[in-house]
Amino acid sequence: MGTVPVDTSPDDVSPETAPTRLRPGLSFVLLGAVQVTLIATITVITVALPVIQRDLRLTDTDLVFATSAYSLSFGGLLVLGGRLADLLGHRTVFVTGTVAFGAASLVAAAATTLWVLVAARFAQGVGAALAAPAAMALLGSVFPDAARRTRALAVWGVLASVGASSGNIVSGVILSWGQWRWVFIVPAAVSAVIVLCSPLLPTGPARRPERLDVPGALLITAGLTAFIFGLGESDWLWIGIGALGLALFAVTQARSSRPLVPPALLASVRRLAALLAIGLTAAAMAAYFFILALYFQKTLGYSPLRTSAAFLPPVVAVLFTAAAGGRAARRFGAGLLTAAGLALGAVGMGLLSRLDADSSYWGLLVVGVTLFPVGAGFTFSGATVWAVEGTASEEAGLVGGVVNTAMEVGPPVGLAVLVPLAVSHAAGHGGGGGAAADAGGYAFAFGAAAVALAAAAGLVLLQRAVRPSTPPPRTP
Numbered sequence: 001m002g003t004v005p006v007d008t009s010p011d012d013v014s015p016e017t018a019p020t021r022l023r024p025g026l027s028f029v030l031l032g033a034v035q036v037t038l039i040a041t042i043t044v045i046t047v048a049l050p051v052i053q054r055d056l057r058l059t060d061t062d063l064v065f066a067t068s069a070y071s072l073s074f075g076g077l078l079v080l081g082g083r084l085a086d087l088l089g090h091r092t093v094f095v096t097g098t099v100a101f102g103a104a105s106l107v108a109a110a111a112t113t114l115w116v117l118v119a120a121r122f123a124q125g126v127g128a129a130l131a132a133p134a135a136m137a138l139l140g141s142v143f144p145d146a147a148r149r150t151r152a153l154a155v156w157g158v159l160a161s162v163g164a165s166s167g168n169i170v171s172g173v174i175l176s177w178g179q180w181r182w183v184f185i186v187p188a189a190v191s192a193v194i195v196l197c198s199p200l201l202p203t204g205p206a207r208r209p210e211r212l213d214v215p216g217a218l219l220i221t222a223g224l225t226a227f228i229f230g231l232g233e234s235d236w237l238w239i240g241i242g243a244l245g246l247a248l249f250a251v252t253q254a255r256s257s258r259p260l261v262p263p264a265l266l267a268s269v270r271r272l273a274a275l276l277a278i279g280l281t282a283a284a285m286a287a288y289f290f291i292l293a294l295y296f297q298k299t300l301g302y303s304p305l306r307t308s309a310a311f312l313p314p315v316v317a318v319l320f321t322a323a324a325g326g327r328a329a330r331r332f333g334a335g336l337l338t339a340a341g342l343a344l345g346a347v348g349m350g351l352l353s354r355l356d357a358d359s360s361y362w363g364l365l366v367v368g369v370t371l372f373p374v375g376a377g378f379t380f381s382g383a384t385v386w387a388v389e390g391t392a393s394e395e396a397g398l399v400g401g402v403v404n405t406a407m408e409v410g411p412p413v414g415l416a417v418l419v420p421l422a423v424s425h426a427a428g429h430g431g432g433g434g435a436a437a438d439a440g441g442y443a444f445a446f447g448a449a450a451v452a453l454a455a456a457a458g459l460v461l462l463q464r465a466v467r468p469s470t471p472p473p474r475t476p
Contacts, residue, residue: 024148042074158381220249231412283417285414287415
């Protein structure tokens with residue numbers, strides 16, 4: 001993801017940022033296809049894990065490495081990728097990242113050993129960390145008009161929900177009719193098409209002759225990587241190392257004359273509220289997919305294909321959200337849309353907290369399953385617009401990296417908090433255990449997520465009441 005100055009007029013567009021030679025709608029489709037594919041790659045491997053385990057003769061611990069390698073490099077390198085996009089050119093970094101992602105996907109498809117698969121997944125994340133912020137930053141060149149850009153950014157925010165849902169569905173369909181290797185061949189094919197069409201995209205702002213803050217880049221990359229890994233493994237040592245690295249990064253940025261992340265970028269309470277909403281919603285969404293996949297298969301006895309089909313109603317609803325989010329952001333304001341999305345997500349999670357071992361899908365369950373991702377889509381729409389308002393175009397890639405980082409840090413936080421909460425509640429309140437106990441644990445975790453989302457909605461409304469119209473300061 002990335003940012004563009006919402007208040008930039010068409011007269012401010014330089015030759016380098018002139019409108020694309022493609023119609024803006026088609027350009028958005030190309031950029032959005034990459035964003036959906038990058039997010040879907042996080043979840044596309046999940047349903048395929050048992051098959052991969054048998055084929056490559058892996059242990060459960062091996063599967064953790066294969067699953068987390070992508071998220072580690074993706075989340076850890078996003079801020080650096082965003083800054084490189086601003087310094088080297090948005091389209092240049094976008095194409096470089098897409099090529100790297102596609103090539104790594106082919107290597108993953110051909111993997112015959114654990115470490116080849118892990119290395120390929122890590123390389124996929126490196127490419128994604130370059131492509132994602134650059135793609136969002138290019139929206140400023142595709143839509144120089146402020147009103148159309150706001151609508152585009154609102155739709156962009158929903159693409160994360162579409163990608164996460166699509167990954168589960170696509171993998172279930174592929175495994176029903178083909179080998180697991182196709183879950184990596186598909187994103188490679190998408191990457192190839194995008195790269196072939198990339199000369200038709202705008203280049204973005206001119207390259208900036210500025211040196212990269214190497215110490216800052218190393219600190220934030222190492223800190224984020226260690227922190228995300230620690231959360232995923234529930235390892236307090238790595239969490240502490242990551243937190244220390246991020247603290248040192250903050251100190252160096254405050255003293256640096258050319259910081260990687262200017263302190264003014266995070267000085268806005270509005271932007272911080274938007275990032276919190278994105279991170280919290282991403283955390284709830286990760287737990288939503290993980291817990292429901294277990295519930296459908298372990299408790300209700302669904303097959304992988306039927307589990308994928310159970311996530312179809314949310315995908316259809318989220319596509320509606322994408323169309324409505326842009327209009328709502330312009331009419332009611334990004335902050336109000338963010339709060340409404342959080343509240344709607346809380347209601348969806350509240351309905352899921354009522355599930356049990358005998359729940360029928362076509363009842364309150366399907367309403368909750370559908371309502372939460374709709375709320376998440378509205379939250380991502382509003383918070384994405386809210387986070388980027390007033391950002392200078394030369395910082396577009398950087399802020400895109402920061403927004404994406406919030407989205408990538410959220411899932412390991414959600415899984416590290418809500419999954420153990422479900423397990424401990426099932427163990428403590430389930431008597432002899434079994435399906436009823438597991439369902440009770442799942443319901444309790446969803447209830448906790450509902451409370452957190454409702455509280456976040458209240459905080460966003462409070463922030464809007466305190467600072468109703470003051471835009472965040474431009475970054476230097």
